[in-house]
Amino acid sequence: MRSGIRRRAELSRFDEECDVIVVGLGAAGASAAIEARAHGAEVVVLERAAAGGGTSAMSGGVVYLGGGTALQRACGFDDDPEEMFRYLMASCGEAPDEAKVRDYCEGSPAHYEWLVEQGVPFNPVFHHGCSGEPPNEDGLVWSGSENVWPFDGIAKPAPRGHVPARPHQAGPLLMEKLVSATEACGAGIRTGHRVLELVLEDDGRVVGCVARAFGEERALAARGGVVLTTGGFINDDAMLEAHAPWLRRCSFRVGAEGDDGSGIRLGMAAGADTLHMEAGSVSLPVTQPWGLKRGILINAQGQRFINEDAYYGRLGEHALLRQEGRAWLVLDDGCFERVTYPRDVAAVGESPAELEQELGLPPGSLVATLALYNEHARKQQDPAFHKGPDYLTPLETPPFGAYDCTTEGSLYAAFTLGGLRTDPFGRVLDPAGAPIPGLFGAGRATSGLAVPGYSSGLSLGDGTFFGRRAGKVAAAEASS
């Protein structure tokens, strides 16, 4: 039989039986397990590491939620599921999964309550001036491009980054709480269990899995189904080269050791389709502190290519995929400051022409770009890219300098967004769009909301949201 699959008929017996098996104990897996338990299922969670947490526990902990959560209201922000829907449909790539986006937006306020019920603490304080994780315990941040062009003209902006209350440890805190809740709800957690194969009936139904634990193979049966929440594949060089080779240029790979695509391969072996395997979240955190948004990002032709006040996930995606990772942030003395995530100053010059020459740009290119930019900036305008007025200052005070934003010289943080194709119920689909009986998935083992077009918190967001869905539907499957 093919790699990753065991025929039921080949197994003499199962070593253990339950209703729902969850593979992987990150945020998506914990959510699936908790929800399956809440719907009466007997649940076993298999985690290959020595403890739960996964990539979620290494993350910034931001959860993208909105539509008028209690936290947003407590911080004085109006939001609406419809406005959130408009933003995500406009920002999440060329053809977002409308049904998933719709469900996610409408269910978002209640999903926030659910996270709070699991013990995840959020402080009702909005933090201005940083993208993503704040340096303190504040609970709400901008984590996307909602309030900048072109999205501010498409949907009413609201900050939607919900951050658990522990400075620089929001991800670990989130996972402490979700793993505790998984334990408390009575799911059986088996660490050190690596799933090698899915067990299939001859009719294609997934009825369990074979795991290796402490040197032995164990076969586990699941009456309702198996939920794959094993993460993406940023740490598998072969898959990255085959499917998402551009991400190899990124210097920082965001992922636990387990992000090697194993669950994606298991799902495919069982007949699953995949979506957007080329896509990645690519962050270029060069405009922190925000004052640096007053600079201009230029490409190898000395041209601007984006509004610099866009979210750093959008900056990174455009710089990597449209400019081949060749970019610099040009500043004058008036707006120069130290960048939060250290990177090299690529060049300095007493004039734009000197800086242009130092950077090896085409003669006259940066000079022309700056002249046009300054002409409009003096009038608080940016007709080409529509940067907001807060950051429109002519750059004319020598010396001039440029931060290196090339993939060779700068921090690009990446993880994969492609994976198993699922429906809004967390069911894994085959290439014809039909659910594979008994197989579920959530989190970055699946293709989620953003493919590409990332706003931070969407992975913890769709992972927990659709993880719950998968757990619930698998539990119902077991009891039917």
Next chain:
Amino acid sequence: MRSGIRRRAELSRFDEECDVIVVGLGAAGASAAIEARAHGAEVVVLERAAAGGGTSAMSGGVVYLGGGTALQRACGFDDDPEEMFRYLMASCGEAPDEAKVRDYCEGSPAHYEWLVEQGVPFNPVFHHGCSGEPPNEDGLVWSGSENVWPFDGIAKPAPRGHVPARPHQAGPLLMEKLVSATEACGAGIRTGHRVLELVLEDDGRVVGCVARAFGEERALAARGGVVLTTGGFINDDAMLEAHAPWLRRCSFRVGAEGDDGSGIRLGMAAGADTLHMEAGSVSLPVTQPWGLKRGILINAQGQRFINEDAYYGRLGEHALLRQEGRAWLVLDDGCFERVTYPRDVAAVGESPAELEQELGLPPGSLVATLALYNEHARKQQDPAFHKGPDYLTPLETPPFGAYDCTTEGSLYAAFTLGGLRTDPFGRVLDPAGAPIPGLFGAGRATSGLAVPGYSSGLSLGDGTFFGRRAGKVAAAEASS
């Protein structure tokens, strides 16, 4: 059992048996069938249409070949497999399949001879001044960006578009000859046969297929294997939206009715991996006649974004994927001429400023772009994009005009490049990289050489080349 798969145990008998089944009679299928026959196999070809030909018969007929073919030599061009390898490795996306590219380049001169042996006529005359299919019977053209930046600095350029000798009918001619050769070699051709399922043994080996023909289901056994050569999926709206949504913006879909991804779905049902499902060939044929390369292509910010003398496949890819299909070709009176593929004049103006305004570009943007371009063009230089000197003329003679190159107002021709993952032997691979026993593939049902980074003729090229490989290996399988 899952959609697309029939278990061998469920079949009482096969209606017909042979060594190798080929699914689809386009260029790849014909090549697979001919080569399998040449290696002694009993071959059945199943074609769902009423006659063979497929998309290959609708194409321009250009075959990308090189490394020093007899045709290249007869036309006075030196070429070398190593130079061809360098060009393809540099142009075919971020991570070309090196083993396939290597084989293709080294085998290219002999593959040309094979096509000639099948009766495909090529006239040993080089045609200057057009990209792709010439208007006459000339046999050799430029069909890529070999002789322009950046590739002219990476590999020694040579024209590699080999065109069968029938004006505007080179594709039909190619397929007349290949289908005739398929008939002549003794392969059994069954038209009107639509393959619904692959037949799998319990160990996963593909041993045949089930086809529907004239209202009845027929089961066919293949001792050596099944070769999927069913084409891409440009004509399947659901697959296009799911996998390659940007291609939906292209006004012209290059493909026969059968390009609905059916073979890709069959292969996946049998456990196949796919590669680069997002990728497409996107042609923007706006610089024909070549004199129009003297214009400048600009984006919605009034900036240039590419050397205009690049091949139109490269222009289209950059315009669609990096500029979101927002582009215009700006000309002055000195270089204006009628474009071969009609498109609208978007605007005219007595000055660059007037044209800029008419196009609704950001104030000052096109004026600045033209000023910088002209300054360098007067010195026969293009430091930003390195357009060749033949097309570097300052644009300064009023009136000025712009051809519409937006996806809304212009011809973009597209087909899909992603598909089943195969090795250089035409074997279809699973997600772990292991061959699926008995399953082979070639042509646009598979991911080929260009993913993306298209030069015309690569699909007919890799389809026929690796189609032959698949036929040969499947035949060997049958006799072992």
